Amino acid sequence: MKIRQSTSDETALISDLHRSAFGDPEGETIAKLINQLFSDQSAQPILSLVAEENSTLIGSVIFSKVTIDGASDCISACILAPLAVHKEHQGKGIGMKLMKQGLETLQQRGVHFVFVLGDPAYYTRAGFSSDHKINAPHKLEYPEAWMAISLQDKQLSSVNGTVQCATTLNAPEHW
Template identity: 45%
Template sequence: MDIQIRATSDSDRLAITDLLNAAFGPDGAEIAALVSDLLDDPSARPLLSLAATRDACVIGYILFTHTQIAGSEPSLASAILAPLAVHPDHQGRGIGGRLIEAGLKRLKDAGVDLVFVLGHPGYYPRYGFDPAGERGFEAPHPIPGEHAAAWMVRTLRPGVIGTVSGQVVCADTLNDPRHWSE
């Protein structure tokens, strides 16, 4: 299968919305609205928005937006992955993993030190994510104890974990408690 990973443009917005609706079912409209708001939110910048395409059709999507660690050095660069989506007709073929890997590589090349995600604890560790709470990073809003393993971090620069800790501050759009409950 010939899949291309590329940066998105404004002309992809409708295709991204359609993909999110297909991938997330009843929650798709809410997630599509969140993505649209994040793409327009100056506090989310710098951001990285990537699409997986096949025959010019968007079949996968990933968004990374700017975060900060409260009280950390301004030179520490971090981001959060939210969301990752693959069209149901193309799931189980490694497209999500390719999007994650491409995004992490681009972020590392851009000087980003840490990437956070609130996601499935059985999936993201395959890509180097570890429990963030155990590493001293608090989520923007409390995560219920039974879901603590879903709050994860990936270091892109050796030696960062253990030298910094604190609460993650995300873009204004994402800083809503309803986005942090399971």
């Protein structure tokens, strides 16, 4: 299994992977989101990593740019969304490897914070925490699912504000 950045002609393959991993009816919404996200200028720069085995894509994670309203413009941040591993390959650590490799790349690029909305039981294993004061773009049913990680020496606790995602991801249906 190899992890690498995706190429510009793999959007359809990545969408198909997420459609099948998330299943009905969420998969269709996520697949559409991915198609839009790759061509959304406000999401740039995007980091898209894929896990590949025998020339087949079996996992994908996408990080896109966010801003934090109310915080210093010097802070660089991203959101992790979405992440999926093909059903036949789940539970083998591929999701965690994709996520960790993505976080390492973003750290090298100087990104301060990465946000995620997801299951705390899973994402806290990669170092995410809901112990911060930065608001999500929308009101959440489960606020503890809104997590962040600091990749540089800047403390999350030193920042207040509200995350604004790319136009595509800001749509209320994704929250």
